[in-house]
Amino acid sequence: MKARYKYRIYPNHVQIKKFNQLFGCCRYVWNQSLAHCNQLYTNGVKRPSYVEETKQFITQAKRELLWLKEVASTPLQQSLKDLDQAYKNFFNSCKGKRKGIKVKPPRFKSRKSKQTARFVGANYKIGQDKIYLPKVGKIKIVGKRKLPSQPTSMTIVKDSANRYYASFVVEINPESLPKTDNSIGIDLGISTFATLSNGEKILAPKPLKKNLKKLAKFQRKFAKSEPGSKRRERRRLKIARLHAKIKDIRTDFLHKLSTNLVKKYDTIVLEDLKVSGMVKNRKLSKAISDLGWRQFRTLTETKCEKYGREFRVINRWEPTSQKCSYCGLRGGKKELNVREWTCLNCGQFHDRDVNAAINIRMGC
Template structure:
């Protein structure tokens, strides 16, 4: 199985200049080929093949006065940039025809200078020697090895995010490792005020980095709005805002990875509700109704007070077990519970049946 390992790097000023040229060349090759493909589609002509695009926008473009500076960088990332464009179009066409699962994919779009930049090297464009990494026409990079690579990488992508941080992302082959079996089962109810409530009664609060830094973000937005777009002061203000967003993103990612890993290790079966919470919250009126709904309720028969989220988590877990037993007797059910995958001891319940306390008592 293939996996990605990402590490932070610290290029020198000279290497930053070389990387800026590399990112710019990859971006120009992508945008030139994309603009040509869009013109062909508008005129009703057939799109060129990947080999034809590489010949026209890399090999022949280097011989022109407007694109002769493409020779200053390695040819491998330029080829990979057009390979990515070809893959993006294939994914878009498959999505339009219904051959690709998931949400509809939009067509490829032009790359911007101030957005995330990347360039991919395949074997032959990089050299890994113990703790050193060397890229073609870039040289040796200072890299922080937070963990060791499990195998020799097949490709490496150098990344610069909007906060001007540099990373190396390796693609490696990893062996699947079986986790020890656990007798525990858990149902999870995703909430708004509380991030999640487990059927065991445990409530998990989200770090909410945006709420904590909302004043700082508003100040940076006001400061950025006063700057003239394209000036050096505008770029400095934009970088400060991007760094704040990067810290918030890292906080969310760290929280989600640690929580999901802990739940997977501790439980053999995990049952989740299939709700489009992000789509529900986009509606302002609906989002207010979700946030202000009643969190506790009292049973009219036994006069027991129940926590709404905790009861929902128990119902979700019960729905998973009930569907499994009904399916075993040949009965019809709207849910399905699968055995845990070989690598992770977790499952996902698609569209579980929501049962109330009255249904359970009957």
């Protein structure tokens, strides 16, 4: 299976300039090619393959635009490859060949959003505490553990808070953790992040909620500043940094929780939540995106695969909160404010979420 390893890197001023040039060229190639393909589709002509597009586009562009030659050429080719993949994902999603959320058509890239450039093949080198990139040089890398094998690609990322990362894709062999003979059902909720079938309740940090006032203040100030001014860029960066901090707190929590669960249990069962539908409810949406249910599911699933654990999802139409987990009687729908109830059949007293988690564990 594939795994991603991401490290913070610290380019110097000269290297930052070179990176910006590289990102700019990748963006240029992507945007030009996208415009070209869109034009072809409008005219009812099929878009050329990625190989043809590379041949025509980069070779020709390099002849005419000398500045494209000043950066490494692999990331430019990779941009076209990504565009090709983005089109494929979109069309497959339209035809229903691709599962999951509907994929939107590829869009033009902006200087203001996250920037990436991917290197493949043998043109980059990884040292102990440095990476070497063609036409950029040696860059300091921090906190690098040894990669389990030679990476298949390396992507340089600049996020909107102006932080730089090197992200490696590495092929790893799943390793099995020792069996624990324990399984667990998890009920995800808004006030309590996770209720486990053993009765344990886990609260999540709500970093967005905590920083909402600060964020609003930053955004007001940003809106007042003059477009294009240095002050505006400083204020944009302040917002981006706060968003990055919020995201880091959330991700860190979800990583710790999922790792912990995967270590303790052989089988982990979750309820399939239709998060996208719930996020449309505006009242709930902020609270839900602040929690990161979807990210939790992805992290848990990947870690289960990595460590040889079983991961199961039960249908969200199963009556997990209606059924008594003790005797199996279906007591009918319970309003969300009913937090505790007693089964009329067997007399068992239930905490709503714990009962649901037990039912999830049993597959209902």
